Amino acid sequence: MKILTTPRIRSSGGLSTGFEARTCLACDPAPCAAACPTGAYSQRKGGGVLVRKNLCIRCGECAKACPVDAIYLDPTREPFVCLHCGQCVPFCPHDCLEMSEVAVAQNAAK
16 A cells, blocks of 8 residues: 655744654544544545545634644635645655555454
């Protein structure tokens, strides 16, 4: 299974201290999905979330619940979270992103 954790880049205290990446951890269970009052965020099998933008009321509860601050709220409070699609990898000008194979634990209670 290919999974991409797309970072949200932020200053770690100013230009002289550099930057840090806030990556989506594809939590299982996902706190952002549990916090969503409308069901716009729902748990994806294997970790992470599915987002139905048409159900989102832009309350920001998903972003508040994210343990690593990986959900971005734009100026209109629309949330954005990585969907692990990998489309951003070829556009990273510093070659910081990559797609890689990772082992996914199989649920024993199938």
